[in-house]
Structure formats: structure tokens, C-alpha cells
Amino acid sequence: xxxxxxxxxxxxxxxxxxxxxxxxxxxxxxxxxxxxxxxxxxxxxxxxxxxxxxxxxxxxxxxxxxxxxxxxxxxxxxxxxxxxxxxxxxxxxxxxxxxxxxxxxxxxxxxxxxxxxxxxxxxxxxxxxxxxxxxxxxxxxxxxxxxxxxxxxxxxxxxxxxxxxxxxxxxxxxxxxxxxxxxxxxxxxxxxxxxxxxxxxxxxxxxxxxxxxxxxxxxxxxxxxxxxxxxxxxxxxxxxxxxxxxxxxxxxxxxxxxxxxxxxxxxxxxxxxxxxxxxxxxxxxxxxxxxxxxxxxxxxxxxxxxxxxxxxxxxxxxxxxxxxxxxxxxxxxxxxxxxxxxxxxxxxxxxxxxxxxx
Amino acid sequence: xxxxxxxxxxxxxxxxxxxxxxxxxxxxxxxxxxxxxxxxxxxxxxxxxxxxxxxxxxxxxxxxxxxxxxxxxxxxxxxxxxxxxxxxxxxxxxxxxxxxxxxxxxxxxxxxxxxxxxxxxxxxxxxxxxxxxxxxxxxxxxxxxxxxxxxxxxxxxxxxxxxxxxxxxxxxxxxxxxxxxxxxxxxxxxxxxxxxxxxxxxxxxxxxxxxxxxxxxxxxxxxxxxxxxxxxxxxxxxxxxxxxxxxxxxxxxxxxxxxxxxxxxxxxxxxxxxxxxxxxxxxxxxxxxxxxxxxxxxxxxxx
Numbered sequence: 001x002x003x004x005x006x007x008x009x010x011x012x013x014x015x016x017x018x019x020x021x022x023x024x025x026x027x028x029x030x031x032x033x034x035x036x037x038x039x040x041x042x043x044x045x046x047x048x049x050x051x052x053x054x055x056x057x058x059x060x061x062x063x064x065x066x067x068x069x070x071x072x073x074x075x076x077x078x079x080x081x082x083x084x085x086x087x088x089x090x091x092x093x094x095x096x097x098x099x100x101x102x103x104x105x106x107x108x109x110x111x112x113x114x115x116x117x118x119x120x121x122x123x124x125x126x127x128x129x130x131x132x133x134x135x136x137x138x139x140x141x142x143x144x145x146x147x148x149x150x151x152x153x154x155x156x157x158x159x160x161x162x163x164x165x166x167x168x169x170x171x172x173x174x175x176x177x178x179x180x181x182x183x184x185x186x187x188x189x190x191x192x193x194x195x196x197x198x199x200x201x202x203x204x205x206x207x208x209x210x211x212x213x214x215x216x217x218x219x220x221x222x223x224x225x226x227x228x229x230x231x232x233x234x235x236x237x238x239x240x241x242x243x244x245x246x247x248x249x250x251x252x253x254x255x256x257x258x259x260x261x262x263x264x265x266x267x268x269x270x271x272x273x274x275x276x277x278x279x280x281x282x283x284x285x286x287x288x289x290x291x292x293x294x295x296x297x298x299x300x301x302x303x304x305x306x307x308x309x310x311x312x313x314x315x316x317x318x319x320x321x322x323x324x325x326x327x328x329x330x331x332x333x334x335x336x337x338x339x340x341x342x343x344x345x346x347x348x349x350x351x352x353x354x355x356x357x358x
Numbered sequence: 359x360x361x362x363x364x365x366x367x368x369x370x371x372x373x374x375x376x377x378x379x380x381x382x383x384x385x386x387x388x389x390x391x392x393x394x395x396x397x398x399x400x401x402x403x404x405x406x407x408x409x410x411x412x413x414x415x416x417x418x419x420x421x422x423x424x425x426x427x428x429x430x431x432x433x434x435x436x437x438x439x440x441x442x443x444x445x446x447x448x449x450x451x452x453x454x455x456x457x458x459x460x461x462x463x464x465x466x467x468x469x470x471x472x473x474x475x476x477x478x479x480x481x482x483x484x485x486x487x488x489x490x491x492x493x494x495x496x497x498x499x500x501x502x503x504x505x506x507x508x509x510x511x512x513x514x515x516x517x518x519x520x521x522x523x524x525x526x527x528x529x530x531x532x533x534x535x536x537x538x539x540x541x542x543x544x545x546x547x548x549x550x551x552x553x554x555x556x557x558x559x560x561x562x563x564x565x566x567x568x569x570x571x572x573x574x575x576x577x578x579x580x581x582x583x584x585x586x587x588x589x590x591x592x593x594x595x596x597x598x599x600x601x602x603x604x605x606x607x608x609x610x611x612x613x614x615x616x617x618x619x620x621x622x623x624x625x626x627x628x629x630x631x632x633x634x635x636x637x638x639x640x641x642x643x644x645x646x647x648x649x650x651x652x653x654x655x656x657x658x659x660x661x
Binding site: 128136141148264301307310312315316317 | 471
């Protein structure tokens with residue numbers, strides 16, 4: 001059996017690139033780790049934004065929630081959280097190696113599950129909203145989470161939490177967290193490939209194309225919407241848990257719930273790469289992150305203005321994204337791919353950009 | 359929890375404090391109502407939800423504050439901000455909004471969010487992240503033996519907001535352009551068929567809205583304070599007001615603006631100022647949840 005087919009080739013390439021990158025570019029392993037995080041961000045955003053047509057402006061909520069849940073579990077297993085985060089604490093707290101890894105493993109699982117549960121609860125509030133109301137509502141959730149966490153003394157309020165220290169040296173730490181983020185992103189990509197090929201994926205597309213009709217056809221749209229958001233949240237929560245430990249310090253406004261940085265990067269990366277495709281978000285993330293890392297330092301304070309301009313330009317002048325543009329430009333390449341779809345007659349219905357969709 | 363109960367008992371022990379909060383709420387609410395009117399206008403006419411609304415307000419505020427810093431009476435900031443924001447609104451309309459007006463709603467929402475980020479970061483670079491306030495040098499009235507204080511600036515701001523709102527309403531009812539705007543809001547295609555240049559109407563509406571925001575921002579700088587990143591809070595506030603009232607219902611928008619002002623004064627007093635932003639956002643979620651619940655009930659009848 002030939003393992004390397006057209007379908008598995010991208011995954012094999014990613015696996016090879018991901019496994020060797022930190023050793024080839026030692027100095028940049030942190031940046032590459034963040035690149036995997038960006039791919040996670042973009043791909044999880046696209047589950048709702050691209051495949052289901054629900055543009056969220058608050059997915060960062062699950063990232064931050066996962067970060068805090070993990071921190072609370074890690075600390076709470078062995079110490080009193082209120083005491084640990086207290087500003088008046090003078091004692092030095094050390095976690096043993098076993099304590100660190102048990103806490104981290106349990107914390108990451110709890111973060112994923114907790115974030116998914118939060119998605120179900122939040123979905124109950126906002127998922128029946130449509131279009132811009134959904135976007136504003138989710139933005140509201142993210143801002144509320146940041147503000148409430150920032151005045152919650154028990155988790156350190158605005159001054160945040162210093163995470164338990166990684167028990168081995170800085171080099172091991174880098175590689176450890178790099179491979180965690182990489183594996184999570186890889187698992188997500190494999191999982192999404194499978195998910196979009198199932199009836200569940202088709203149901204999401206049906207909701208995007210016409211929710212009323214989908215419901216009339218007997219789809220329990222609310223259940224699908226909630227499940228899709230919970231899947232997105234599961235991965236974001238785990239990513240948050242890992243990233244929180246990687247940076248070693250968490251804080252509500254700029255690290256856990258950064259509504260105007262990471263939160264917007266997700267949307268911009270997906271729009272840049274191409275909405276509603278499997279590889280669009282990945283390509284968008286790679287390009288966006290590379291440009292950002294290479295140019296950011298030259299902007300000297302202007303970087304966020306550049307970000308705003310980038311959003312405006314992408315939205316206004318280049319909305320079909322790179323993959324969408326390629327499809328238009330080289331329809332043959334993509335037509336060849338469309339033949340491989342199990343149900344080719346659905347191909348037209350799966351086109352990524354329904355004009356005027358809300 | 360304890361300090362909330364303490365604050366409630368303060369309010370019940372000294373009822374006159376309620377009056378003070380109420381007056382402040384109404385005075386500040388007038389500014390919210392003014393800016394919410396602008397948002398409802400753009401929303402109704404162009405079907406664009408402008409997330410840069412709060413940042414236009416901050417721009418107006420900073421214009422007024424700069425005037426005050428150059429020893430010009432900051433009260434002149436109201437007309438100055440009105441005119442300057444008209445121009446800025448025109449630029450934003452030409453470069454961004456006119457390109458996304460026919461696209462889906464999320465596109466315009468995100469595009470204006472991008473504009474909002476550009477504005478707030480530019481303000482941050484130009485004026486720094488500190489909270490600023492323009493001082494008009496007007497006295498504060500002491501009522502009820504000093505328990506209730508009303509600043510003359512706030513009264514004046516209230517008067518100006520009402521005056522401006524009246525002017526806009528008269529303009530919308532009376533002038534040809536106002537008629538054209540209302541016709542476009544009702545049915546843009548029919549308006550085009552009847553010879554109205556809807557492109558011009560859109561451009562005018564957006565500029566008018568930006569100018570209203572500029573004037574509202576000037577008042578904010580006078581009676582309150584401005585800070586580059588406060589814009590988003592204002593946008594959300596206005597969005598809450600318009601969503602709660604429904605954008606076609608102008609008296610309700612104005613009433614909701616006052617309601618928001620009063621709600622915030624009491625909420626801020628009871629919970630403490632650090633919860634102010636969270637309070638507004640939670641109010642947003644509450645309003646959206648109620649709207650969704652109404653929507654679900656309608657669908658139930660259909661099923």
C-alpha cells in the first residue's frame with residue numbers, strides 16, 4: 001500500500017517540517033512554536049467562521065479560559081490558589097518534577113474539557129444570534145472575560161499568575177513546548193480533514209449556506225452549532241494551557257484574552273488564506289506570522305496601526321483569500337481535486353464564498 | 359459582596375444621593391443618546407454596523423483637549439470637532455466603507471473594527487496612553503447642602519447635546535437631503551429608481567454620523583475624560599443602546615441612551631468603577647440574550 005498519496009502528502013511534509021524545524025533553526029524555535037499556535041488559531045476559527053458561516057470575534061475567550069483553568073488545576077492540586085497568587089506572598093513555592101508534570105497533564109485535559117463546556121454554555125447565550133450580532137456578542141464575551149478576570153483577586157486579578165517553573169533547563173523547555181504545540185496542531189489538522197469529510201462537516205456547510213433550509217431538512221442546527229463550537233473550544237483551551245506554561249506568566253488583558261491581537265490575528269489569517277478551506281487558514285497563518293515576525297521589529301510602535309491597515313486592506317480588497325484567488329486563477333488544479341470529492345455534485349454547494357451570506 | 363450591600367445601604371440612608379446619581383446619569387446619557395442616534399442612522403440607512411463609532415468619539419474628544427491645551431476655550435471644540443470629523447468621516451467612507459457597503463455584514467463590521475484599531479493606535483502614538491480631560495473652567499453648583507453637586511459643564515453639555523439632536527432631527531424632517539436619507543433607509547432600490555443619488559446619500563450619512571460623534575466626543579472630553587482605548591467601550595455601549603431599542607425606533611434609541619447613562623451611574627456606584635466596562639459588556643450579553651429569546655419565541659410559532 002502506498003502511504004504517500006496526494007491526500008497524505010501535505011501531512012507527511014508537515015510532519016517532516018515540524019519535526020526538523022526546531023533543530024534546523026535552533027534560534028527561532030520559539031517563533032516556530034508560535035507559528036503552530038497561529039495555525040491552531042486560524043484552523044479552529046475556520047470551523048465556525050469558514051465552514052459554518054458564524055464569524056466569531058471572541059474565540060480568544062476559550063484560549064484564555066483554558067490558560068486559567070490549567071493554571072488553577074496545576075496550582076490547586078498542591079497549594080491554595082488564593083495564597084499562591086496573593087501579592088503579599090513571600091514564601092518561595094517549588095513544584096517537584098512529578099508535581100509539575102502531573103499538574104500540567106491534568107491541567108491541559110481540564111482546560112480542553114472546561115473550554116468545551118464553556119463553549120456549550122456560551123453557545124446557549126449567543127449561538128442563536130446571526131451575523132453581526134453573533135460577532136458582537138462573542139466579542140462581548142471575550143471582553144467581559146478579560147475585565148472580570150482582571151478584577152478577580154483569587155486568580156491574581158490584573159497582575160496575573162506566575163506559572164510553576166519548568167523543572168528542566170531552558171533548552172529542554174523550548175523543545176518540550178514546541179513539540180506539544182506542534183502535535184496539537186497536527187492532530188487538529190488530521191482531525192479536521194476527517195471532520196469535514198463526514199456528514200457533520202456537510203451539516204456545517206449546510207448551516208452556512210442556508211440555515212433555515214438546513215433546519216427544514218431536519219438538521220438539529222443548534223446541536224450542530226454547539227458541537228462545532230465545543231470542538232473549536234476544546235483545541236483552543238488545550239492550546240491556551242500549553243501556551244500559558246510556555247510563557248511562564250499569565251495575565252488577563254494581554255496574554256489570556258487579548259481581544260485586539262491574537263483574537264484578530266485569527267480572523268485576519270483565515271481571511272488572508274481563504275475562508276472555508278482546510279489549507280487556507282494554514283497558508284494564511286504561515287504567511288501572516290512570517291511577515292509579522294520579519295517586519296514587526298522595524299515598525300517601532302507603528303505595528304498595531306499596520307495591523308489595523310492590514311485588516312482593512314485584506315477585508316476590502318482581497319476578501320477571497322489566497323486559496324480562493326488560486327481557485328479562480330488556476331481552476332484546473334482545483335477542478336482535479338474536486339473530482340476526488342466523494343460526492344462531486346455537492347462541489348458547487350461547497351464553494352467557499354456564498355455572496356451576501358450572513 | 360459586602361461593599362455592594364454597604365453602598366446600597368448608603369443609598370437608602372441618604373436618598374438625596376440617588377438624585378445626584380440620576381442627574382449625572384441623565385446628563386451623561388444625553389451624550390450617549392446623541393452618538394447612538396448617529397449609529398442608528400448609519401445602521402438604518404446603510405446597513406453598516408460601525409465599530410469605529412467610539413473611536414470617532416475619542417477623536418472628537420482629543421481635538422477638544424488639544425484646543426484646551428493651546429489656551430483656546432474648549433467649548434469651541436464642539437463645532438471644531440464636528441467639522442474635522444466630517445472630513446475624517448469622508449475619508450473613511452471613501453477608502454473603506456464605500457467598498458464594503460454591498461458586501462455581507464461581517465465584512466463591514468470587521469472593516470470598521472480595523473479602522474477602529476488604526477484610530478486608537480494613532481491616538482495612542484500621538485497623545486500617549488494617559489487619561490485626559492479638557493477643563494472649561496466653569497463652576498460646580500452645590501445643591502441640597504452640598505450632597506448633590508451638578509457641574510455647570512455637564513449642564514452645558516446636556517444643553518448642547520439636546521440642541522444638536524434637535525438640529526439633526528429638524529434637518530432629517532425638513533431638508534431635501536434629510537428626505538433623501540429617509541427614503542434610502544426605507545428602500546434604497548426604490549430611492550435609486552426615483553432619481554436619488556444613493557451613493558451621495560450614503561456618503562453624506564456617514565459623514566454626518568462621524569460629525570455627530572465628533573461633537574459628542576468634544577462633550578465627553580469636557581464633562582468626562584478621554585483615553586485612546588476607551589473607544590471600544592463606547593462602541594459597545596452604543597451598540598447595546600441601539601440593539602436594545604431597535605434601530606428604526608428613534609425615540610426608543612434616545613430613551614435607551616438616557617437609560618444607559620443612569621444605569622451606569624448606579625452600577626458604577628454600587629459595584630465600584632473597576633467593574634464599569636465589565637458591566638457594560640454584561641449588559642450587552644443580556645440584551646442580546648433577550649433579543650435571541652424573543653427571536654426563538656417567534657420561531658416556535660412558525661414550527
